[in-house]
Amino acid sequence: MRPPFDHAPCGTSDHLTRRTLLKAAGLAGISWLTPLSQLLAVEAERAPKNAPAKSVILLWLAGGPSQLETFDPHQGSKIAHGSTAITTPLKGVKLASGLPRVAELMNDISLVRSVVSKEGDHERAFYNIKTGYRINPTVVHASMGSIITHELPNSAIEIPTHVSIIPNQWPARGGYLGAQYDAFRVDDPRNSVPDLKPRVSDERHQRRLAGLDIVESQFAVGRLANLEQKRTQHRTSIDRALKMMSSDQISAFDISSAPESEKKPYGDNRFGRACLAAVRLIETGVRCVEVTLNGWDTHANNAEEHVKQNAILDPAFSALIKDLKRRNLLDSTVVLCGGEFGRTPKLNPVEGRDHWPHGFTIAMAGGGIKGGRVIGSTDPSGEKEEPEDPRAVEDLHATVFRALGIDHTRQFMTDVGRPLAFSQGKVIEELLA
């Protein structure tokens, strides 16, 4: 059997805190602006200084961005093939010229420029970077987000705590933790989340549910003693779905009501909107949000395509960091940004760069990750395949888990009867100390 749902019913102390907060919110005179339960959840999320991080935002640059045209430029070298770089507040650290806004924030952001993996195929590399493990037919590994939601349950929240906004074909899975830890998938936050409104009047909706009670009671006769709790969890998931349907917290998904001044810095496109929704969800108490930006698989016209992609990434990523800071959430939220692999130093005959898992960059910020650090480096001549100070994909997982106070070495007994550590990587201590 799978473990039961992670949402334990809230205890008395939770209620006390909620009531106190309610009063505080009322006094502040803003409760009429923000839905109440969201306000309460937001308050509960305010962390004391130096506490471990509580949540993660993963920005997936799907297709594999070129490190040379994003976070690891080598202007003037042969492999740059004409791409240029700009300075950042960090001495000696440059970013590609398509990322001026991100460059300004480099005191808050660190780069691991020497990430290596053994996967050069999109699907396999995505699996690898989302789970920290390579595909293995005997077990489906749990994604980083599902482990975090499993380890850090949040009783104050009425919406799913693991969310994937505009996912590609490989959204984060619960793997051996069970499908209830799969990321809850939502589309462009310009549209409301589907299937959250009953299709009939409240009166009919209640009548339908009342009928269901009768059918369910008949089905249970003569069957397992704890049919619902131990096996089907059917009504449990219906109840959770109903709770979500009636929750104010779902407004965090919908950015249509957010003021223009809040939306504008992110850029008026799907990815920008998704990043703003990610921040609002984290503020509500969601543990992990992943956002995907497709279009980085530049086998042709690499330089041109990266100009377009950076024009989307730069405002959204920088606005996300600034917004988290403004909302006092950056200290409790780890942000990770990168693709499933990098791209070749050489250009192919159609001016494209091909897949390159031998030294690519992942950017990290917030949640106890120190800003302004750069780990590893790639060879500017493109001769050497192996980067200096290589770090494995699973090391990123170990580091994020450490930042969240989760013991990444803990062995979890999977459903195939085989214990697996949450991550087999080594913590990148230089990012935390």
Place this chain on the structure above:
Amino acid sequence: MNPPPGPAPESSSSWKRNLAFTTLVLAAAGTVIGSLWTPAPPPAPKQHSSDEYERAPFSQAVARIDNEFADRWKERGLRPVDSADDLTILRRLTLGLAGAVPSLEEIQAIDKIPSEERVQWWLSYLFENRRTSDYLAERLARATVGVEDGPFLVYRRRRMVDWLADEIDANRPYDQLVRNLVNSEGVWTTQPEVNFITATMTKDPETGKSRPDVVRLAARTTRAFLGVRIDCVQCHDDMFGDHWKQEHFHQLAAFYAQSDVGLTGVREQKKRTYQYRFLDETNNVTVPAIAPFQPELMPATGDLRERLAAWITHPENRSFARTAVNRVWALLFNRPLIEPVDDIPLHGPFPPGMEPLADEFIRSGFDLRHLIRLIAATRTFQLDSKSSDPSRPTTETDEYHWAVFPLSRLRPDQVAGSILQASNLRTIDANAHIFHRVVRFFNERDFIKRYGDFGEDEFGEHAGTIPQRLLLMNGKMVQERTGDNMVLNASTRIGALAPDDSTAVRTAYHCVLTRDPTPKEARHFEELLGNTKGKNRNRAMADLFWTLMNSTEFSWNH
């Protein structure tokens, strides 16, 4: 991806829309007229000999399996529950073999058959129906080529599934079918079975050339056809006490080493050898092609894959038969006899039923239909999933030892198929009107994506999720298929055509849950219908269908 901005050019899109609309209207009208005016022949098999399944050797084989289970129950002090009613068994078979609940017309047809003949009669009917081959082909494809679309150009999953369906439709002996997969040559479009090989095409990062992935092929072969998971020892020797060594796996993989794909499709490159560097070794070595067990069954001559195919399907290689038995058992029960479905101990111990079924499967010349008929005829398959004595509810121990039919969550495709079938009075099958089939295809695809596909993990235990419940409660498919629609929806038509409330409720129960309502349920829903008329009646019927489709019972096999 973002849709392209702005409206499409007006002229081309509008005539397409008009054409589509006209087609839709004509199709819908055709359906209505078809169903109202042409008396449809009641579903029945063209060929069926009932006494074949009541006599020896069939009855003897069934008795041997039943006895093994009876001994096990006695040994454990378990009392099996009573037999399930015929409709429940009918539901299991139709879900397992055709991926949906039975239709109302099918339920009415079976009512005319003597009770003791129903199971085999129903199987004869299903076997003649193309939707069964289509559905089984899809299930089998998951084990042999997975669910992904695979490498573009050299892999055509759809062709592969159609080929499997043709083979199943022709009741091709299973050993032949597997030999054709393992030892296929040619182009993926004209020889669809080579997709088994081309599905694994992978680009070599060193040379940049694409080739079939021998490791993946070896893993598929061992799991799907031999029921051993020796792919775990791909990187290291077995750490779980079995005797598998890393070299066993790679020696089997070596049988695929000469497979290559060129302009003439899949061909053998007879000079090629398999090179591998084992753990803790510094150099690559040439790995010979050797069977991991029973090497005496391997033919001495022939191409590598030809020899491998002959060895796998050798009648004395019982692991091949056992693996098939376990998978077919799992299709019917939604739970394999040995878990997980592709991990069967080579030398036992085996649970009751396994050895007699494997014997019979081999003896019949690997006849899949015979195997299905045998399993369906066993007492174990026909047991109820609940105790008739409410003071002695069933336990997990009962389920473990098959003293009660196990409860299991239906697969997403079975739930989608069942919603569509339950909302139609007529059977949606290969013979159904094209309109219904198109609706079914598109509805299912979208629904399954949102419900969450289980992928290759066919028989794992899956937790229910919030998106599933939201989709069933508030989703478009349930809304559209239960809403007010006299043309398409069973709920509206039953409400309008049933002579009284009691018949309407009972018919709705037949459509959705394949059973009669209990007296308590009948009372409750008849009261809600309460002689309503017109729109109110349509709504009350829609509510009833919604409630039944959102029940545990609807989305579980029982």
